[in-house]
Amino acid sequence: MTELAPAATGSRRPWTEVAAPVRAAVEQFLGAPVIEAVSQSGGFSPGVAARLRLADGRRVFVKAVDWHTNKHSAPMHRAESIVSKGLSTVAPVPELLASFDQDGWVLLLFADVEGTQPEIPWRAEELDRVLAALAELAEVLTPAPVRVPDTQVKYERIFSGWRRLAANPDDRLDPWALRNLDRLAALESGWPAAAAGNTLLHGDLRADNLLLTADRVVLVDWPHACRGAAWIDLLGLLPSVRMQGGPEPEPLFRAHPVAAQADPDAVNAVLAGLAGYFTHGALQPAPPGLPTLRAFQGAQGVTAVEWLRGRLGWP
Known part of the structure; x- marks a missing residue:
């Protein structure tokens, strides 16, 4: 675990x-x-x-x-x-x-919302509720009912971690990432086209942005909302679920309705962008007022890289 x-x-x-x-x-x-x-x-x-x-x-x-x-x-x-x-x-x-x-x-x-955040480590029944809510939400928010930036615009700068690291390698990276930096950078560069879609996305789903009430799952904190492929919120959530005691991401992703029609190459490209963002971000100095951010990003990066490595099969 x-x-x-x-x-x-x-x-x-x-x-x-x-x-x-x-x-x-x-x-x-x-x-x-x-x-x-x-x-x-x-x-x-x-x-x-x-x-x-x-x-x-x-x-x-x-x-x-x-x-x-x-x-x-x-x-x-x-x-x-x-x-x-x-x-x-x-x-x-x-x-x-x-x-x-x-x-x-x-x-x-x-x-005010009378609810609680999911329990950490994740409990199976609460995770099931959240995953079901994401399926319902994707239907409600497609097409996007509010004008928001496209994912490609929202994350153009930050989904470039592997390319930055390829230009300036850091020996703190794990050996697999170091061996494959150029390949990861090339894969990451294809994420903008892979992310295209017309679903309004939360853009920052984690347990601390979810409230479980008696009868629904409420999503809070929407400053990162953007428009893209319906499966991106699910993909962004699962590394944090894994790092907080939940199941491995791949089986959950494959079984989820929003991922049913997802192109595997597109998923790999966006996952590479996400993993590169977390990995590169974790190596930066902590910003003022956010003492745990880099460690939190680092843990998400580890799980995202593990997931990506398993999908790619690169040595």
Whole structure:
């Protein structure tokens, strides 16, 4: 069994650090003061992520980031706002109640979801629920009901890990990857055409972006939404499932409805892009506020490379 990876956690900021005028605007919109804010640890955002309890007993969920100190997360929050507005009536996603972009802060306010993240190590029955939800979601989101970037545009820069490593090899790579760097780089270069499709994809599926309620699976955190082949979300999820104690990816992928018509060469090219992204990313310095990100990427890279190696059969 693959060793479990570090938890997906960022350095959360408390609700009280949000600019006072923004907090006041939130309370005015909600019509009640916030009397409790409980930070949520899952996920890699370095900003605020908290469940708020109001004086009248209602609960809401808030995400916020100070764009002066985190210029990468602010555009992601804005992108998530656009996607969430378009999806809340067609897909199992939290309802976006409001968004605020003022005083240096970008803040999203969602209806609170009474649910829990999948248990880690993965339990078979919970994984079955998630896999069934992905099949249903692919039907609902094809054709894409919201205008989002194509996968080729969204991941053009980051799905180039093997090509970067081939240009500048790193002796920390495992021997198989080092032996096959040029072949991996060539395979990776074909991923844009292989990823083409008309399904709206989440783009970053992991256990910490899933909530299991009594009757449904809710997908949260949509800043990476893009349009592509219906099987890409499944392919992106399975390496993290494996690294967090779940089954090997290949049998799950082959048995899943969204992969039934997937061209094997296309799958290999996109999987190469994903594996290269994780492998290259894990070798970079840790970004501010995300202390476990590189180790988490490294663990996903190990499982993605193992999966790719098994599919390719290269020595």
